[in-house]
Amino acid sequence: MERESTTVIPEIGLHYSTLVNDERVARARELLSEALQDQRSKIDGIRPADPALVEAYQAKLSRLAAARGGAPYFPYISGGLGNGPFVQLGDGSVKLDFIVGIGVHGMGHSDPRMLDATIDAALEDTVMQGNLQHDEASLLMCEKLVTLARRQGASLDHCLLSTSGAMANENSLKIAFHHRAPASRVICIDNCFAGRTLALAALTDRPAYRSGLPATLDVDYITMFHPSDPEGTTRSALEGLQRLLDRYPGQHACLWLELVAGEGGYYPGTREYFEGLCKLCRERGVLVIFDEVQTFSRLSRPFAFQHFGLDAYADIVTLGKITQVCATLYGTALKPKGPILSQTFTASTASIRCGLAVLDHLEAMSCFGDNGWNMRRHRYFRERLEALAAKYPGRIQGPYGEGMMIAFTPGDGSEATAKTVLTRLYDDGLMGFLAGSHPTRLRFLPPPGVTEEFHIDLACECIERVVRTL
């Protein structure tokens, strides 16, 4: 039977299509899939390290620290195999991975659909894709992202692929500055995170991330939405924006927004908060950029701007992480008139094909919708964390976040406490990460493609074991 693949257009990819449908390939595919299944099925729960592997593992960690110029945050070197949110490390331990490379591995570990897409990619002529030469999967990825983005009416027509969220954001700023030239300023929200390039370090509201770096952009900040004072923070942000637009007439290219502050600590805004800001920007010709690098596919709709009903204001949108390839979406009216956008690589061939498979799977699993799988799992996780917060007052506060982005504040909210709890959770078998400051929270980005309720139960058992000792 002809192999069905959303990533093959028969009339264009004739010879490639013949290759991926070759019966020898089909047999090899089946054998690989069986071998993977045999091994991954053995990884079925959290496990401590194998004492026989510990010494060699420690030596590898030391080599890694020496080679990369510092130890990684976690003593983590993957053993190369996992099963859904479970991952086996090189010391034989198995962790429940609820951070997945900060939101990247949306299908968890050793997923058979990722293997399948990677085989399709391995059979292609090149390992990497780029702006000079694209494959069919690149075309389909661009079309797919534009179609998803336009679903509720956003005027986003074009998609530029790139290798990182930072590059997607750089491209978004370039498009905005180019369109609004000579405007040179950007408006951001307190506590935001945009990425790690020189320009994005200027946007990111963390002085430590700019230490020793030259100033590159003029950035103005407005008040972040805060649930402790919804009306006050909404009003303050709008008044702040008004003041800035009056103080620097015509000088702002864009308002750059995270709809759920990610690195900042999992603070979602509200439709009212964002809409007031976006409307005012629209009136003044200032472009609105939604950064969806962390939020994409984790809320009730593929895009957070759709979740918050802000489609009318989406001038430029960036995304990445879970899609395996990053992207900048924009409308025809903003198409640059000069050659300001390009890089050698767009992504690896495997990334693009895997990204398409992730998108197909999330839709097939009904992740989206007000009562879709994402929101149902959010409620499930939230209820369990609320129960823990009630049982252990003062040791756990929250939860916070939206959809498949969820966080809590341990203990006194200090960075030291959060780090202690994070490390103890890791030792107990649950991987999360830090977010925000004052308070510092622990966040989780469970892989949306494969997380089930029993995984959430297991995570909450780890959390309970750790917080009750605080």
Ligand SMILES: Cc1ncc(COP(=O)(O)O)c(C=O)c1O
């Ligand atoms: C909201 C947001 N924007 C941009 C980035 C940067 O993405 P990357 O690390 O892929 O460059 C991140 C990364 O965490 C992010 O959370």
